[in-house]
Amino acid sequence: YGMSEATLLISGHLPHKFPSVKTINGRDIISCGRPVDELDLHIVDPETLAPLPEGQVGEVWVSGPGIVKGYIGDDAKTASTFGQALVGQTGRYLRTGDLGAVFDKELYLVGRIKEIFILQGRKFHAQDIEGSIKEFIPQLQLIPFQLVAIKDASRESLHMLIEAPEAAIPLLSQSGPNLSKLLSQKHDVPLGDIWILAANTLPRTEGGKIQRFKAQEMAQEDQLPFIQKVKTVAGKAQTPAKPAEPTQRSAVDADASLVAISDVISQLLAKELGIDQIDVDQAFVELGLSSISVYTVSGQLEDKFKITIAPTIFYDYPNITALAQFIRGELHPELKQEGNRAQSSGGALK
Template identity: 35%
Template sequence: MTTHLSTPASAPGVAATVPEALRLRSVKEPDETAFVFLRDGEEPEATLTYRELHDAALDRAAALSDAGLAGGRVVMLYPSGLEFVRALLGCMYARVAAAPVQVPTRQRGLVRLRRIADDAGATTVLTTGAVKRDLEERFGDRPELAGLTLVDTEATRAGAGAGRPCPEPAPDDVALLQYTSGSTGDPKGVVITHRNFLANVAETEELWPSPSDGAVVSWLPLFHDMGMLFGVMLPLCSGVPAYLMAPDAFIRRPGRWLEAISRFRGTHAAAPSFAYELCVRALAEGRVADGIDLSSWRVAANGAEPVRWHTLRAFTEGFAASGFAATAMCPGYGLAENTLKATGSRWDEEPSVLWVASQALTEGRVERLRHGAEGAQPLVSSGVTVPGTRLRIVDPGAHTVCGPRQVGEIWLDGPCVAEGYLDRPEESAETFGARIAGEAATSYLRTGDLGFLHDGELYVTGRLKDVIIRRGRNFYPQDIELSAESTVPGLQPNCAVAFSVDDGREERLVLVVEADGRVLRRLSPDVVRELIRQAVRDGQRLDVDETVLVRRGVLPRTTSGKLQRRACRKLYLAGELKAAVAATTATATATATATTTATATANATATAATAGAVTTEGSV
């Protein structure tokens, strides 16, 4: 029987910290399976029971203490696998604030590693033997690694922690430094405590409870906030096994994720919206095994801002014959500054959809229309909060509460809100200390996201800083991007970025679109650009001033695969997108097929971000 250890810590035997949750599991259910890693996303390669994980974590905590790192800060640099989990829990036992970072494969990743290490004040990098050797061989002479000590935690002596006292951290001690995506080139470390983690797990459990026979199946990168919560914290504290696979195993063949859910009777699995779109495409192309049974899947968490209605509908209808229930699709909203999840649709109800007037939305108003009415667009609910978390919709300029039919900035208050940004008091005060006019007693987290409430449910409309203003109207870039993606056959989901630039006379709309050789072999670049331009004009009543076509893999993405609009805009303004125009269409065509899989992998692991632009277009 599953016992949940993440409820409020006032009750006897209930965990107040993540290490305590593991210790209690190792006593109550020592031989139960905690984590399984699937080789190539299919066959179990390694397994950890609660007792094995507890002992391994203590061994690593002892080694960290012997190295004088207890109470300090380190960077964690691990590929997908169970050593990440062992090392993470070892850091927590030793009260070491760990900053998980993606393993760098190219110069860009190496620079990010160094920036995070410097920001965290860490000179020790925990990793595996294989990664250590690879980094030393490939980048040993690079200045980014100078002064950093790479430590192979796999070499930790078994039994090093046996019999040694290991005082556990307090609930308000730092559990993790979760670095933001750094779309501006300046990643910030979100300080997350054990209390934050357990509160977020408790809230997740309240909305999406784990049954006694539950199981998590996840391909998400463990160093990312969504992968951390769903791949490590939720299963550990809820007492259900987690079946983990590498992100590239999913991207190479999305059907593996669904097949693992079927095989291991997964009940909980989460992913960004683009992953569900890839599954729909894989199904249409016959790349999903016959006979999969998804009837056990009760929580398909969909984390994107905003969630696309057509994605939900296509996935639900496409996999209904495989037993997938419409109620299992659970859109949610979250961010690292709130540990992760802030709202979610209930697991036993279909997500709500509102049809609203597009024109009114550009003016910050919510005007409901019937499905199919002219000018109507669908918005999917991101669900509700649970008691303890307070959500307000606020005018970002006046700091006053918005009316019920008004779009504003999403502000949060509750036990999941992190402590702030590491060693950044001014930015922390601005983001985590916001106050509503006339309500000085409560400080809020400013999310930077826009949305509104309807019948107690949150509808996310976009990012505050990404909104495009043309002739006094607000346009949401994701709507423009969807128009572009939907009009050209063969374009992949999540392949377009829209932003505005000021040329000194007026704001101009720029659209950057990834188009591979398969598309350009059928249609010339001029035809693709014209189709996109007309689609945006028809769908948004908006003219695109410049369209830039680039090869797959050029668009910068977060570690979870979300497009980084501000980072793309920065590349455009620096001329780095146009600098690759010299690459010929013939070259792009020849390499596009070979890079398709690697580029898709970049959505989750950012390993194919070095391709250049194909062609560009001037103003309309």
């Protein structure tokens, strides 16, 4: 492992030594070897600037005679990149911007600080999620794509920008909902839209590497000429969900209507997910609900219906219809009792 600012070499392996592998954040990472003897290497918390113990992921900082003194004609960048000291200590370190961890004196790199997304207050490593996408759809191994975080009026969501040939569009359309489900289960983050772009549309460096955050800015400003946007959460619902205020509890109480309760749930979920409508029989796991979304909507349902609703409710009941039946039973125990009697006698609840 090396970079120009460190005169090319930071760590490496001895000849004929097979590199070791560690599983970090669910990915198998190959060791970059031991730091060269002349360098002092630390894994540092990029926010507190404190050294981290072995095995924890942080920013790679290095110091030593092979580190250059700065960038010509750019004092500000030189100060921020080369002028940092560990908290409570003196000394001058190069902040590499790379994320890694040290095990048994060997360095393992997991990504770049600039490729961390912060969504709803939580950090996600773009490369971890992109790796899961490639495992799920192996055909994407050779197709350029990037994940970006795009803000709308109420939330920030993860979207996929992909330079896909026209022949791949049906595959992406079919795989979208299951892909969002996978990412929600494995990484606790749902996937928003898949933006299909023409070849060579994404911004790149002179070396041909896609510029993730330039692409994110262009997508945010709607400057990318996409061919098609694939929705990963489909809306086939009979129940339209508009961002208007959900039905008041009094109206629900009046007739104990499953439709009215379903309407409340649908509207809250659609607003949280940033979509137009939801099929009341679509499984919650297919919607790509994150843990934060689960806590948010369960709290909103408590406020609307004035009953206790734990966040685990979305795992206990598979879809809106089943959850609406539960809520109606809590609001009107007599209906729940009648339903139990009907089921015990072989009847069905109408």
